[in-house]
Amino acid sequence: MNKFYLIDKPIWISSFDIIRNLRKKLNIKKIWHTWTLDPLATWGVILAVWNYTKLIPYLEKDRKTYEFTVNIDWITDSFDLAEKIEYLDKKSQKKYKKEITKEKLEEILKNKFTWEITQIPPKYSALKINWQRAYKLAREWKEIVMKSRNITIFRIELLDYNYPKITLSAEVSAGTYIRSIAMELWEILGTGWYITELRRTKIWELDINLSQKLDYFDENNILDIKKLFKNKNFINLENNILEKINNWMSVFWDFNFPKFEDLFVFKGKDIKNIVEFDWSKIIPKKKI
Numbered sequence: 001m002n003k004f005y006l007i008d009k010p011i012w013i014s015s016f017d018i019i020r021n022l023r024k025k026l027n028i029k030k031i032w033h034t035w036t037l038d039p040l041a042t043w044g045v046i047l048a049v050w051n052y053t054k055l056i057p058y059l060e061k062d063r064k065t066y067e068f069t070v071n072i073d074w075i076t077d078s079f080d081l082a083e084k085i086e087y088l089d090k091k092s093q094k095k096y097k098k099e100i101t102k103e104k105l106e107e108i109l110k111n112k113f114t115w116e117i118t119q120i121p122p123k124y125s126a127l128k129i130n131w132q133r134a135y136k137l138a139r140e141w142k143e144i145v146m147k148s149r150n151i152t153i154f155r156i157e158l159l160d161y162n163y164p165k166i167t168l169s170a171e172v173s174a175g176t177y178i179r180s181i182a183m184e185l186w187e188i189l190g191t192g193w194y195i196t197e198l199r200r201t202k203i204w205e206l207d208i209n210l211s212q213k214l215d216y217f218d219e220n221n222i223l224d225i226k227k228l229f230k231n232k233n234f235i236n237l238e239n240n241i242l243e244k245i246n247n248w249m250s251v252f253w254d255f256n257f258p259k260f261e262d263l264f265v266f267k268g269k270d271i272k273n274i275v276e277f278d279w280s281k282i283i284p285k286k287k288i
Helices: 015-026 050-058 090-099 102-112 134-139 178-189 239-246
Strands: 003-008 031-033 045-049 063-071 115-119 149-162 165-173 194-203 233-236 263-267 270-277 281-287
Touching: 003 015, 003 050, 015 031, 015 045, 031 050, 045 050, 050 270, 063 178, 102 149, 102 178, 115 178, 165 178, 165 194, 178 194, 239 263, 239 270, 239 281
Parallel strands: 233 263
Antiparallel strands: 003 045, 031 045, 063 165, 063 194, 115 149, 149 165, 263 270, 270 281
16 A cells, blocks of 8 residues: 555646545545645646655655746736736737847846745745645735745756747756746846746656556556655665564664665565664664
8 A cells, every 4th residue: 555656737726636536546545745736737746645654754855847837918916827817008018028038038047047046935825824824814815924935946948938928947946936936037027927837847856757647547657666765775674673673672783784864674565664773773763
């Protein structure tokens, strides 16, 4: 039962909708997703089943890649298609169409959107403020103060521009809000804007070819655990040592393991324990 799946999330459903769907398909309740993806975004949701939900905190949170389209001829409160749309007037649209060029956009991306920047998350987000989701407070017209955060844009490039559509690709650190990148671009250009398409195309080294769609879900199409935790150390232990580990006993021995790092203990095809080696003994940390 211990498995990880990579789901190509369709538009207009939430990450929790996927959980509800898979609970029915697999007839199991113990399922959880890794990181929330907006209902209007697609692809890239990792789900853990059964005891592998305990491994979610050990997943890398470094880089994700997105492709997204920003239109600059109108605006919404949520900066996407979820809220009421207001078009710019025809005069403004004509002005921006003339002034904004591909070369200008590439220059802005090069000078303003590379490496570490400070970003303010959008108020229409799943971040919690006083134990409530920000988007719920925003829709109730309550005052919200979103705290800035430091994020990293490892790469951003212009894929296509044909007014009013700007299509971009960005590789960013965990916690980056693509809508905030689009909002900062809008502030520089001085136009209205909204995101029409947002697709997560890569999570670390996991790309779209490894995912599957909900409509054609195959419970045997699972992620390779060693690829998913490629930067972790995997070890095998004798049964008598495993028995002690499972009873939360440290085991003294002259092991040749990396020191003070998480070690994933395999038994058969499953990860059963997470331990640590401190020069002289193996210390149990978590049962899976």
